[in-house]
Amino acid sequence: MDTPPWERAVARLRRQARMEAAQVRPVRWPALDVLMERALKERLQLPDLAGPWLPLTAGERTRLSLSGRWPACLSGCEHGTAERAFTLDEKVVLQLRTAAWRVSEPVLKELEEKNLIGPQADLSEEGREERDRLAAKLYPSSRIAREAVEDHWPDPQDDQVADAGAAGEM
Secondary structure (H helix, E strand, O other), X not given: OOOHHHHHHHHHHHHHHHHHHHHHOOOOOOOHHHHHHHHHHHHHOOOOOOOOOOOOOXXXXXXXXXXXXXXXXXXXXXXXXXXXXXXXXXXHHHXXXXXXXXXXXXXXXXXXXXXXXXXXXXXXXXXHHHHHHHHOXXXXXXXXXXXXXXXXXXXXXXOHHHHOOOOOOO
């Protein structure tokens, strides 16, 4: 190990592995960030999220920046998801956050009016059921992102994915 012949042998094996991988998938796919941005843009174009929305106010931006502002939400996604960080265009992120806030705004208002936000040990069974019913109507950014992946992620058999170019070109 750590000898010049050993390092050359490892380099040959790596080169061979790259060549074999290229033969398995001869078409180069875009990065996951690009695919995620495309899926989000498609999801945000559907009528329920397309807007037009009023821009977020400074107060709303502050509320969105606070951790724990969204009550728990049942997304209805069949598959579990793992958290992953993506580098997305800031305009897409703002569009996502604005749509999430505007769609959820009436439900959040109702939750606040009924005092159903936050941990409440003394909440009645009816109160819990009402909170859960309303929470299921929320559309936080994470729910929109999960739906984008589930409904708008490209099919691996689709050759158009590699030919489509950058995320901005749809």
